[in-house]
Amino acid sequence: MKNTPSDSGEDKIFASPQSEVAPFSFNESVVDVFPDMINRSVPGYGEIISSIPKILRHYIDSDTLIYDLGCSLGATSLSIARTFPTLPITIKAIDYSDAMVERCKQRIGAYNYQAKIDIKQGDICLVELAQCNVVIINFTLQFISRDKRQALLSKIYDALKPGGIFILSEKISDEDALMRERLIELHHDFKRDNGYSELEISQKRSALENVMVIDSLSMHKRRLREAGFKHQSVWFQHFNFVSMMAIK
Ligand SMILES: C[S@@+](CC[C@H](N)C(=O)[O-])C[C@H]1O[C@@H](n2cnc3c(N)ncnc32)[C@H](O)[C@@H]1O
Numbered sequence: 068m069k070n071t072p073s074d075s076g077e078d079k080i081f082a083s084p085q086s087e088v089a090p091f092s093f094n095e096s097v098v099d100v101f102p103d104m105i106n107r108s109v110p111g112y113g114e115i116i117s118s119i120p121k122i123l124r125h126y127i128d129s130d131t132l133i134y135d136l137g138c139s140l141g142a143t144s145l146s147i148a149r150t151f152p153t154l155p156i157t158i159k160a161i162d163y164s165d166a167m168v169e170r171c172k173q174r175i176g177a178y179n180y181q182a183k184i185d186i187k188q189g190d191i192c193l194v195e196l197a198q199c200n201v202v203i204i205n206f207t208l209q210f211i212s213r214d215k216r217q218a219l220l221s222k223i224y225d226a227l228k229p230g231g232i233f234i235l236s237e238k239i240s241d242e243d244a245l246m247r248e249r250l251i252e253l254h255h256d257f258k259r260d261n262g263y264s265e266l267e268i269s270q271k272r273s274a275l276e277n278v279m280v281i282d283s284l285s286m287h288k289r290r291l292r293e294a295g296f297k298h299q300s301v302w303f304q305h306f307n308f309v310s311m312m313a314i315k
């Protein structure tokens with residue numbers, strides 16, 4: 068995807084030694100480099116974003132309502148809107164970070180499509196969801212406190228119309244200690260291959276500690292079942308990053 072100049076910076080946030088690494092936050096400096104950061108940090112990110120419209124092909128009609136929860140700069144919403152440029156679908160994109168929401172609003176205006184993308188600042192644990200056809204949460208549940216995750220998934224299940232689809236992408240922690248270690252090594256190799264230094268990898272890791280709390284795949288599966296989803300599958304995995312789909 069083409070970036071607008073304001074968010075096309077190279078991620079150098081953790082490149083210099085910091086005497087004390089502050090907890091990671093989706094602030095203005097992160098927003099400036101976010102597309103570069105997420106593409107170089109999340110294996111399969113681009114493939115997930117470009118595959119989601121293909122998965123949704125069978126769920127999308129003119130009056131479809133889609134939620135993109137934790138939308139950041141709107142990559143998922145834009146990917147959908149640009150794949151179906153003639154359909155007047157409605158996408159409600161919500162993010163907690165003011166900086167993300169402001170930049171997302173500038174970004175989505177830069178393209179032509181019929182979809183109405185409505186971007187709002189808000190906490191996805193608190194917002195009310197209308198009856199909808201599709202809900203997507205890409206790499207955001209991991210930033211929500213664990214004790215709120217089940218309630219959020221249950222709210223999503225309740226909001227979906229029968230036959231509606233939920234897409235959940237997350238970093239996961241393998242339950243097998245050896246595999247967990249190997250997958251973390253592979254992820255760090257992925258970051259190295261993308262130009263991050265040892266210092267950048269370790270300082271970001273410290274910044275994310277206690278901010279990004281990751282679950283096992285079986286925990287995600289259990290939560291989806293508990294929320295009411297009877298049909299679920301992992302449709303994508305690259306190292307310790309997965310995307311799941313669940314149908315009501
Ligand atoms: C890794 S980014 C998501 C990436 C995005 N979905 C994409 O595919 O490009 C996580 C986002 O979740 C947002 N976030 C974290 N907690 C949130 C909450 N409680 N409500 C809404 N957004 C939240 C952050 O502000 C951040 O923009």
Ligand SMILES: O=C(O)C(=O)C[C@]1(C(=O)O)C=C[C@@H](O)C=C1
Nearest residue numbers: 104105108109206238271272279
């Ligand atoms: O696990 C890591 O080291 C990451 O950098 C992952 C991750 C994510 O999954 O959201 C963390 C923060 C940024 O938003 C980009 C990527």
